[in-house]
Amino acid sequence: MANIDYKINYRNKKDYLFLPENHSAKKHIRIENIWFLYFVLSLILFLVLLKIIFNISIVIFISAIIAIFYFLFMLFKVVIVIKARNRPMVKISRKDLLKIKKKDLPIYTIIIPLYREENVIKQIKKAMMSIDYPKEKLDIIITLEEYDNYTREAIEENKMPKYFRRLILPNVNPKTKPKALNVAIREAKGQFIVIYDAEIVPDKNQLKKAYLAFKNHPEISVFQTRLDHYNVKQNILTNLFNAEFSFYYDLFLPGLQKFNLPIPLSGHSTHFRKEAIISVGAWDPYNVAEDCEIGIRLQRHGYKVDILDSFSKEEATSTLSGWIKQRTRWMKGFIQTSIVHMRYPIKFKNQIGGWINFIGFFFAVPGTVIINILNLLYWILLIIWLITKAPIISSSFPKPILYISFITFLAGNLMFTYLNLAGVYRRNKFAVVKYCILSPIYWILLSFATSRALIQFIFSPHSWEKTVHGTHLKNKNDRKENQNLALSK
Amino acid sequence: MFFKKKATIIITILSIISSTAEVYYLYRLHLINFLYTSSLNLNLARQTIDSSSKNIPFIGIYSPLQHILLLPFIWNKYLWHTGYASIIISIVAYTIANVYIYKSIKLFTRSYSSPLIGVMIFALNPNVLFLEGQTSPELLFFTFSILIFFYLYKFFKEKNKIYLFLISLFSALASITLSAGIIFIIVISGIFILKYTIFQKNLKKLEGTLITFLFIAILGEFYTVIYSLVTYGHIILTPLYNGFSYIHSNSIWVYGMSVKTISTYFSSLKNILGVTLPITSIVSIIFLYLSPKKRNMYTLLFFLLTPAIYYVTLLLIGNIKIQITNGVIIDRIYISSFFILFESVTIGVFLGVIQDIRSKKLNSLKKDITYLSFFLVLVIYVYMIYQGPYIQRNKTLINTNNLYTKSAENFINKKNINKGRILIDLSDTSQLVTLSNINLSEIVDENNIGIWEKALKNPGKYVKYIVISKTQSNPLLSIVYKHYRIIFNNKEYKILEKV
Numbered sequence: 001m002a003n004i005d006y007k008i009n010y011r012n013k014k015d016y017l018f019l020p021e022n023h024s025a026k027k028h029i030r031i032e033n034i035w036f037l038y039f040v041l042s043l044i045l046f047l048v049l050l051k052i053i054f055n056i057s058i059v060i061f062i063s064a065i066i067a068i069f070y071f072l073f074m075l076f077k078v079v080i081v082i083k084a085r086n087r088p089m090v091k092i093s094r095k096d097l098l099k100i101k102k103k104d105l106p107i108y109t110i111i112i113p114l115y116r117e118e119n120v121i122k123q124i125k126k127a128m129m130s131i132d133y134p135k136e137k138l139d140i141i142i143t144l145e146e147y148d149n150y151t152r153e154a155i156e157e158n159k160m161p162k163y164f165r166r167l168i169l170p171n172v173n174p175k176t177k178p179k180a181l182n183v184a185i186r187e188a189k190g191q192f193i194v195i196y197d198a199e200i201v202p203d204k205n206q207l208k209k210a211y212l213a214f215k216n217h218p219e220i221s222v223f224q225t226r227l228d229h230y231n232v233k234q235n236i237l238t239n240l241f242n243a244e245f246s247f248y249y250d251l252f253l254p255g256l257q258k259f260n261l262p263i264p265l266s267g268h269s270t271h272f273r274k275e276a277i278i279s280v281g282a283w284d285p286y287n288v289a290e291d292c293e294i295g296i297r298l299q300r301h302g303y304k305v306d307i308l309d310s311f312s313k314e315e316a317t318s319t320l321s322g323w324i325k326q327r328t329r330w331m332k333g334f335i336q337t338s339i340v341h342m343r344y345p346i347k348f349k350n351q352i353g354g355w356i357n358f359i360g361f362f363f364a365v366p367g368t369v370i371i372n373i374l375n376l377l378y379w380i381l382l383i384i385w386l387i388t389k390a391p392i393i394s395s396s397f398p399k400p401i402l403y404i405s406f407i408t409f410l411a412g413n414l415m416f417t418y419l420n421l422a423g424v425y426r427r428n429k430f431a432v433v434k435y436c437i438l439s440p441i442y443w444i445l446l447s448f449a450t451s452r453a454l455i456q457f458i459f460s461p462h463s464w465e466k467t468v469h470g471t472h473l474k475n476k477n478d479r480k481e482n483q484n485l486a487l488s489k
Numbered sequence: 490m491f492f493k494k495k496a497t498i499i500i501t502i503l504s505i506i507s508s509t510a511e512v513y514y515l516y517r518l519h520l521i522n523f524l525y526t527s528s529l530n531l532n533l534a535r536q537t538i539d540s541s542s543k544n545i546p547f548i549g550i551y552s553p554l555q556h557i558l559l560l561p562f563i564w565n566k567y568l569w570h571t572g573y574a575s576i577i578i579s580i581v582a583y584t585i586a587n588v589y590i591y592k593s594i595k596l597f598t599r600s601y602s603s604p605l606i607g608v609m610i611f612a613l614n615p616n617v618l619f620l621e622g623q624t625s626p627e628l629l630f631f632t633f634s635i636l637i638f639f640y641l642y643k644f645f646k647e648k649n650k651i652y653l654f655l656i657s658l659f660s661a662l663a664s665i666t667l668s669a670g671i672i673f674i675i676v677i678s679g680i681f682i683l684k685y686t687i688f689q690k691n692l693k694k695l696e697g698t699l700i701t702f703l704f705i706a707i708l709g710e711f712y713t714v715i716y717s718l719v720t721y722g723h724i725i726l727t728p729l730y731n732g733f734s735y736i737h738s739n740s741i742w743v744y745g746m747s748v749k750t751i752s753t754y755f756s757s758l759k760n761i762l763g764v765t766l767p768i769t770s771i772v773s774i775i776f777l778y779l780s781p782k783k784r785n786m787y788t789l790l791f792f793l794l795t796p797a798i799y800y801v802t803l804l805l806i807g808n809i810k811i812q813i814t815n816g817v818i819i820d821r822i823y824i825s826s827f828f829i830l831f832e833s834v835t836i837g838v839f840l841g842v843i844q845d846i847r848s849k850k851l852n853s854l855k856k857d858i859t860y861l862s863f864f865l866v867l868v869i870y871v872y873m874i875y876q877g878p879y880i881q882r883n884k885t886l887i888n889t890n891n892l893y894t895k896s897a898e899n900f901i902n903k904k905n906i907n908k909g910r911i912l913i914d915l916s917d918t919s920q921l922v923t924l925s926n927i928n929l930s931e932i933v934d935e936n937n938i939g940i941w942e943k944a945l946k947n948p949g950k951y952v953k954y955i956v957i958s959k960t961q962s963n964p965l966l967s968i969v970y971k972h973y974r975i976i977f978n979n980k981e982y983k984i985l986e987k988v
Contacts, residue, residue, distance in 0.1 A: 086651075422650070430694045
């Protein structure tokens, strides 16, 4: 089978679409979402009554609610970060790694979903080959679309070793990464599975660490590793992206885990027990942030997630348009995940572990979307007010609300900037620290991408804007070419 | 975490007992909030709640942390009038300071007794105890000073980056407790620069560390500037007002009064324990260097640089008179506060070193240095006792001038002069400001002599009225009289109006 494409004939769609539709993001407007309509109608009625009975302005009431929401969101993050300050992660020492006997190691499956990744084939081959794990126990599945000749040719050129399998996906909709994963998981030989994207360079000993972590913690079904970038120095955007990740994977996710709150997983470098994935119905092929969604679903089914102290390096999106597209997809996925899981809010609350976990999920997933959109609105409002001093704006913020809003605005910006700064400083990335000062600008971009995600969610909920990888390699090649040119001159 | 060790619990309990006993003692002698600044501070905090002119902007007219902390208690009229509102804060600050002095000395010594003695030197210092019953920010400042020292040591020794956050946070808090807090920001930045440029030659790390530290640490100063801009509309005049060049002309009086008040008890101790000396910091370094356990060069620099930079700054600015009396440099209470802490830490560590000598854990050279240092300290203290108390006691008590203040206040309120900007000197602690119904945004407060002189050169540009206290005698005033007429005059204040 090695080095030969193989294609599975599916009898029907159920072979790879494990999720029932009412648990998937295939259709967002469903009968279960009617409760949300009730909620919105009740809120409107409440506001009208407030106006009629107490003569309280609706706008003032809304701005008060927003101010309180901002404040609570800030508080939530502070509490999480305090909990994460001592890096509560599963750590495997070098000593423990040395003790591992080769014969004890199980077969480990690595799934690499590829589509138009011809630029980074060499890199992924090198990264996979340098993994410190017996090759005979490695089961690497590369999934390919039938019509993706570019990637196939690049693979042919690079001559993959025997333990790489190429799996051709059925040419049916949806043509998404989660569908590829759903197809591949049935072919996985190992009891442990990890997904690596095309451009990932994991720590060499990550699989061994994950194996020991699974062995030492039988109660844990998923291990999320820490993510980092290898092209941080490329430009300001990559620096800021890295600062965000440093905070997210070192100060935020470990804190969520420590509180046993639902963790939105990342799309790669997450290690799973195969049976856990299968039992929850695998990934939702219609969700554009399937990683986040499956994290929440696993936890709904009682599976536990922890953070493994091992790094995977990926490519930070270095172009603004690429970054916006990628972030739009993530945020759209967050919206989909929020809607899917909150279709039955009470049931969700019971399954996820009570109100605290429900609130944790609310702040971590839909809360992030809401904050990003509100940020944009408030920035626009502030700029309009500064230019026009329009009384309609100032009248919406009576003194107490103005004070809360102002303090939250100021403290929030300072706090989140500092958290980014602390994240990179803790990772000893001292050169990145100065870029963190620009974080507020980065958040404006984030707000823009989230607003774009909201629009896309309404008009094309399942479209998948692919991130282009390998731009850092292009730059490197360009640089080399320029150098060569200069030398020849 | 705080109560992890038994010693911490014991010190906490003893601190609460001793401070409560002290407060009771002061209460019996009617010395609670005896200092006039106490009532001013209480009133400032209270005016945030019920002032007719301004609300929130009152937080910031003076270094604001104390007033912010008073807010939860000052709502209650009983706690406000009695001053107990501030005593709650004082007891907490005093307790934390004691615990961290213990912890700090413990870092340097092997013994249990020497940290306890160090704590006692601080905790039983009559000046410190007297401050328990007053509404003044000094106790808070002591607490932040020792916290900064403790976590600076931990940061350098344990390399845990969380401590950098704590150092930044406490530096920021110190700078909004007393304006002298900015010294910590300068000193710690200086230590980082020395460490990462000269000793480690890692400029990237210096850049990262400095930005991470300053991002939080300068927030206090940032607040001051923003406050000045919002309240006064000036950014140039007012930063100096709350900055390090700003002189608290009455603070030496606070310190002097506290010693005077309690001179009836602990009279024999006041010279030894209450007085301060810059040399103490040098001796501190010697002892800390000799300490057998985990000494750290950068922490020792903290002891050297803090007073050194402070004095250099004051000399450079040139508008503070460093008085040399009886051969001892005296200054305001802030500098004293450093030394009260230094003394306690130093003596604690010294005792630890002595114990090591007795148990033969030090070599002969270190022994000699220890004895020499001890001899030096002894000579200094004997000299000081011989010279007598250095604290001036001839400062005017504003209590005796209450009537004058009251009449000026009545004049301001009745004549309603609040229709133009007022230039006023010494107003930060002046009862005139806090008692009369002056809109704060209308006050241009010039307590800084240099700026006051600048202001007097052409006051007509921006103020309609000038309030001059009796203590001000400046040749420039003759220029002012050409353009301003006296509309009020008593023994304490003159009020001038633009002609």
